[in-house]
Amino acid sequence: MRTKTETRRQAILQAATEVFQQSGFERSSMSDICERVGYSKPTLYSYFPSKEELFFAVMFEATEIEFQTIFETLDTGMDDITKSLENFGVGLLTLLYSPQVQAVRRLVSSEAGRSDLGKKCFELGPARSEAAITAFIQAAMDQGQLRKANPRVAGLHLKGLLEAEWIEGFIFQTLQELPKKELLLTVKRAVAVFMAAYGKD
Incomplete structure (x- = not known):
């Protein structure tokens, strides 16, 4: 059965x-x-129970393997934490700004106040991401790769920096998909700023 x-x-x-x-x-x-x-x-x-939940399930199934792969790049065993963060950033932005995931994020924004779809998406997406990034940054701080600080706040700063150049285009739906070359440059700039704030002196 x-x-x-x-x-x-x-x-x-x-x-x-x-x-x-x-x-x-x-x-x-x-x-x-x-x-x-x-x-x-x-x-x-x-x-x-609804078209919205079915749509979310379709998108979740399509992106879950990639989601797991991205977070496996958060490797505190790497000698170069900057490179680890850049690998993570490229994977994260590629996922978040793929047409499929952009569609889910917009759907969630429009439906969040009318159903529990927003809560489900938050728990399966941003909440899991936040926990993984926080754990990675805490480990990097413990190993002396980053300066001591609040790891959750540092993780939120990292994600904010990674999305900073694209989030308004997403919100106002002027962005379709990130050009790969621009994506790489965006990530390098974001990680450079993050390391300036949280890197060891």
């Missing part, structure tokens, strides 16, 4: 992915997804 349930869930996610890609979130409906996958509405709603 468990295998059958997971198989059905994956079939729904695949159908939803195809529908969202073809029609976009606003123009897609749960009826469209039912028709594509061949299941009834009660079956679909038993897995995903």
